[in-house]
Amino acid sequence: MRYLTALLALLVSTSGFAVDTQRPQFTFTAIPDQNEAELVRRFGQVADYLSEQLKVDVEYIPVKSYPAAITAFRNNQVQLAWFGGLSGVQARRAVPGSEAIAQGYEDQFFKSYFIAHKSTGIEAGDGLPQAVAGRTFTFGSKGSTSGRLMPEFYIREAFGEAPEEVFSRVGFSGDHSRTVALVQSGAFEVGAVNYAVWEKAVANGDVDADQVSVIWTTPEYADYQWTVRGDIDQQFGAGFKEKLTRALLAIDDKAILDSFPRSRFVSADNDVYRAIEQTAQAIGLLDDF
Amino acid sequence: MHFFKHFLQQRRSLRRLTFYFAAIALVCLAFADIVISTRSPGHELWLMAKGLVTPRIEDSHQWLDAVIYTLTFSLQGVILAAGLGFVLSIFYHLAWVRVLGACLRSVHEVFWALIFIQIFGISTLAGVLAILLPFGGTIAKVYGEQLEESDPSPARALLPGGGTSISHFFYTRLPLAFHAMRNYTAYRMECAIRSSVVLGFIGLPTLGFHLETALRTGDYSSASALLLTLLALVYSLRFWFKAKWLWILVPAAFIARPLSAQWSAANLGQFLWDCVPGPIRQDWPLEKTLRWLLWLGEQIASGVWNTALLAQIVLVLTGIFALLGSTLNSSHFVAGMARSTGDGFLLILRSLPEYLLNFIGLIVLGPSMLPAIIAMTLHNGAIIGHLLGGHSDEIEPAAIPSGPLCRFAYYYVPTLYQRFLAYCFYRWEIIIRETAMLGILGIPTLGFYIDSAFEFLRFDVALILIAVSAGMTLSADYISRKLRHQFLKPDLRPAHGSQIQMAPLTFRNP
Known part of the structure; x- marks a missing residue:
């Protein structure tokens, strides 16, 4: 009985969900393209920084999937989000009036790597090697810009056909790290990954260069960005969006920047992502039939 | 020849029923996408093994x-x-x-x-x-x-x-x-x-x-x-x-x-509105609506086909694994520590998420339906095996002492066969439901398309596909009720069939 009481006390003491309903809580989220713990660490710092700059309580909530981030944004559960190129486009279509306000300096020149297992014997080339045709191929997550959208765009450009026609099998690994693991183990012969994730994996020694290597680098495109809801000023007072944008662009804390990793943030607008949107439309990922 | 004549005359024979299910599974196997394409899984397996012993x-x-x-x-x-x-x-x-x-x-x-x-x-x-x-x-x-x-x-x-x-x-x-x-x-x-x-x-x-x-x-x-x-x-x-x-x-x-x-009411309203099929919601022209219907029809056809294929194969393999695995938790074959260990093994197998088994399978065997088949067979087989083994305690030991193989083939299986089929029928609808769900891991069953629909916020499509998946489960439920009525002993038929699901032995210490 005593133990049960103690257990009960423990349960109560650790219970969460204390919601302050008095004034609107400024909350943001980010697409889960990394290890959960890393995301919480990175965006916890951002939340602290923004709280201090904006003089409001800022909270980061982690989500499990790309659509969960978009839904949270659409439902006003979050007012700001760190989206990828495609998820940002989807979110802005779902919430009219919302705007891309800042992107990382490096996000202006993002790229994807095509990687292949050594046993395929495919050599690196200037264009996407024709030898990838007929192999098994894996994307990353279905809604990822660097793991799905742009690789698919360049596959269609090179072969004039949908990936399902070009490759003997097309899979979705769900995550960049898994794409590396699956191609490295030879489960898939070829894959497409976010260049930043690949380079980090190489630096950490997680990549066995005898098994897997980069065979092609895509041209550069715009990727990640901070997107804010259009009604933010109504919710938090006039001029809030301005203040928020300035605060994001002014981040110079090395610890925060390194955690992304970005060298600094630069301003962005919706037009920067027009090409991404057109690509998504062209390959039927947005509602066009 | 005589055998076939006899076989065809047995209208209600369990042998015939089993034959049909096995035959269907074999046909499915011929159509199923099963390829082993592994190259160098060693590295990843080594990391897994290392992780397992260093929690x-x-x-x-x-x-x-x-x-x-x-x-x-x-x-x-x-x-x-x-x-x-x-x-x-x-x-x-x-x-x-x-x-x-x-x-x-x-x-x-x-x-x-x-x-x-x-x-x-x-x-x-x-x-x-x-x-x-x-x-x-x-x-x-x-x-x-x-x-x-x-x-x-x-x-x-x-x-x-x-x-x-x-x-x-x-x-x-x-x-x-x-x-x-x-x-x-x-x-x-x-x-x-x-x-x-x-x-x-x-x-x-x-x-x-x-x-x-x-x-x-x-x-x-x-x-x-x-x-x-x-x-x-x-x-x-x-x-x-x-x-x-x-x-x-x-x-x-x-x-x-x-x-x-x-x-908030607004979110609910938005969601419900999004669930209205696109052509009606956005008032599409006929031509676009037809393209949409074609696109949706392809997904339904492919999803249903793959779900049915996979589920029928898994059902039969689950049965085989369950019959063999049940001996690990049966007083007819093992006792004492050996039985505790055997049942513990079944408990571990049925508790491991299929997701994990599927992922290990993917690394080792490469992408195809095979990892999912293995994952679901182990999971469902372990559940039925545990229940069946527990149930076997209630039947008398064989009258004539014999070796374990003979006992298994000529006493254990025949005595328990009705009960075994009842468990399998009960599990059938669950296997179909799980097969559809496993698609979110990448095999193109209905879940794959449902996941994609949620991914691109197409809730109308997601709901239609979920309804199709529910329809498949309901059909399996209906057919299995019919078959149980026709083939099984009265006390294992649906109306009286509760003992097959209540699993009273689950919490008994082995």
Whole structure:
């Protein structure tokens, strides 16, 4: 009985969900393209920084999937989000009036790597090697810009056909790290990954260069960005969006920047992502039939 | 020749029934996408093995939080489902209640959760509802059958004409079925823990949430710690999930994690509006609507075909594995420590999420239907094997002593065969539901397309596909009822079939 009481006390003491309903809580989220713990660490710092700059309580909530981030944004559960190129486009279509306000300096020149297992014997080339045709191929997550959208765009450009026609099998690994693991183990012969994730994996020694290597680098495109809801000023007072944008662009804390990793943030607008949107439309990922 | 003539004459023969199922599975196997394409899995397997023996809890606060969520989701879900199931079971003689129950349980927890997350956000309410509805449907069916099966003579003795008043029910019918209902509820709690872990894979903050992250990013030490936690939770149930402690466990669960949701009428309205099929909602021209229908039709055709293919193969393999595996938990073959170990092995197999088995299979065997087939066979086979082995204790030892092989082939299997088929039929609809769900891991069953639809916020398409998947489950349920009626002994037929589901042996110490 005593133990049960103690257990009960423990349960109560650790219970969460204390919601302050008095004034609107400024909350943001980010697409889960990394290890959960890393995301919480990175965006916890951002939340602290923004709280201090904006003089409001800022909270980061982690989500499990790309659509969960978009839904949270659409439902006003979050007012700001760190989206990828495609998820940002989807979110802005779902919430009219919302705007891309800042992107990382490096996000202006993002790229994807095509990687292949050594046993395929495919050599690196200037264009996407024709030898990838007929192999098994894996994307990353279905809604990822660097793991799905742009690789698919360049596959269609090179072969004039949908990936399902070009490759003997097309899979979705769900995550960049898994794409590396699956191609490295030879489960898939070829894959497409976010260049930043690949380079980090190489630096950490997680990549066995005898098994897997980069065979092609895509041209550069715009990727990640901070997107804010259009009604933010109504919710938090006039001029809030301005203040928020300035605060994001002014981040110079090395610890925060390194955690992304970005060298600094630069301003962005919706037009920067027009090409991404057109690509998504062209390959039927947005509602066009 | 004589054999075939004889075979064709046996209209109700179990041999013939088995033959048809095996033949269908063989045909499916011919069409199934099964390829072994492995090159260098060694590195990843080595990392997995290393992780398994070096479990590590990175953040103990986060871990404790996940354990509490896992327990509270399952406890709240099961208790509320038992309540819902109980109310439905009282009216189980009404056709529309049976249909309602069947519809509730025909949609997988994961799909319910995907819907509720859209309405209530990532919240406790979404998680509890996702367990409550399908479990309520299942519990209603089992409670209902248990009540139907109970001896009607006390009720008749009291009111010869037959009465249906509330007190009549509580005093003459409920007490007779109560014990079986309690046992079944305990078994559902184990299922609920597994389900709440699986819900983590789509974003609810249970152990599965962190397990999925750990597996996805190759952090096998954390994955190993979380798996061991899951196994410990499932195993320890028999010690603490007891009726006499419920009065404290249930309030504790609701105090620790009160039901909450982030919802607004506007969000609900938006979601419902999004569920209206695109052509109607956006008033598309005919040509575009046709393209959309064609696109949707392709997904349905491919999803249904792959789901059916995979499920029929898995059903037969599950049967074979269950028959063999049941010997590990049967007094006819093993005793003492050997049996505890054998049953422990089955418990581990059925507790491991298919997700994990599938991922290991993918690394080792390469992408095809094979990893999913193996994962589902091991999982479902271990469940039936455990139940069947436990049941075999009730039959007499063979009269003529013989070696284990002879005993298995000429005594054990023939004696238990009816019971075995009853378990398989019962599991059939579940296998179909799980096959559809596994698609979210990449095999192109219905779940693959459902996941894609949610990914691109096409809720109308998602809902249509979920309805198709529910339709498949309902058909399997219907066919298996028919077959049980036609082929099985009266006490294993649906109306009296509750003992095959109540699993009273699940919580007995081996």
